[in-house]
Amino acid sequence: MKLPEIKGFIDLSLVDWDGKVTAVLFLPRCNLRCPFCHNATLVLNPEEMQTIPFEEIRLYLIKNKRWLDGVVITGGEPTIHNDLPILCNQIKELGLKVKLDTNGTNYDLLQELIAKEQVDYIALDIKAPITLERYSNAAGVEARKLMPEVQKTIKLLLERPIDYEFRTTLVPTIHNHEDITLICNEIIGCEKYFLQNFKNDVKTLSPRLANIQSFTREEMQVFLKLARKIVTNTFLR
Template sequence: MKKPHSKKSLSENRCNRMKLRGLLPLSLIEYPGKMVAVVWTGGCNFRCPFCYNRDLVLNPTSIDPVSEGEVLGLLKRREKWLDGLAITGGEPTIHEDLPEFIKRVKDLDFLVSIETNGSNLEMLKKLIEDELVDYIALDVKAPLDWDRYKTVAGMDDKNKFEEVLKSVKLLKEGKVDYEFRTTFVPNLLDGEDIITIAEQLKGVKRYALQQFTPRNTINEKFEKLEPIAQEELEKIGEKIEDMFQDFRIRGI
């Protein structure tokens, strides 16, 4: 007779549907001021040509899976040192089992942060309303204009862009701690674009300008692209830093 599924096996099945594809035991940069483990989900509904997680986005099954048990086991073993878990991707919010996975993490009394492109408003609302997320990092790919955004994000679904706009508005309400951030990609963005984004987000709690990493990109042409010089990135930062309560430059 076939044995019934145990709670553990059901959890692992749910996790497999989420396609967890990577686990980092410790990070000091994913969640400002916190020590967290990081887990990656497979798949994404955007195709940003500069994204450096090509395999994770385009071919997640080529990456060895990570079970829910591995993640929860790591958190239990390191509960004295870790504050929480950062969930990134790919795009975590495309996975319908995300809330259930987070509930298991929260049951262990850990903080949870989500990194997202903002294209799934209803999922973000659910996570906030159910108090399943403590910090949300939303990537603003380009000035909040459809013609610009679709090029930089590599997508043609205007409804998803509208979701991004609504997600930006949601975070501005301040019901959860958050940050907005933009990766400066030469040939896709320039200094004026960053200033435009800053003006559109002016007054938000936290904004980060990130250096582009030319590695394993979805469009291989971007692997040959030189990042903007540190000095230039810092000059752009000087023009916008007073627009935010907390501004920082990362990756330099």
């Protein structure tokens, strides 16, 4: 049985799945290069990180599953790993729920995971409005072929096959007011939309963001107000 390599493990988190006590697994590599990514080594040089055997994690989960609600699988981008469903199955077989963090660029795999009930919750990062210039700018790659995948994933989740949230990290020099309006127009009727402020306390994938300050509280409130005109269930995180 082949499983994706696991390059990071948090044994207890109260912040990665709202209201749930979780463990968190980090899978390596990503098909995007968001300049504001906080996991540069995991994305660019995962071979520099130690691989954690799943068997070790499995034993921990078995020992502690009484008080764990579930496991968050994040990255990197988990859906670039074709063997992700096997990992999800292994966790579900222990009686734990699975939350997946994704950029939504692998629609087919996400659809399969949902259809086979191998995930319980999806957090979809919407990097920017789904237009070639805006999305490519935020994702750090030419996004022509990826955008239809993200659009299909959004559409799928809007049909509420499982619990989900959409979220966007707002970054000065990358996002503006119009972006929020455009994104919200793509996700009208969504269950939950979270706006997250860029944090510059951790090294970013692109050094050009090293000296960029986060948005102020007031600026985030303006984004929130704009979003709520279209998507009432928008929140700041």
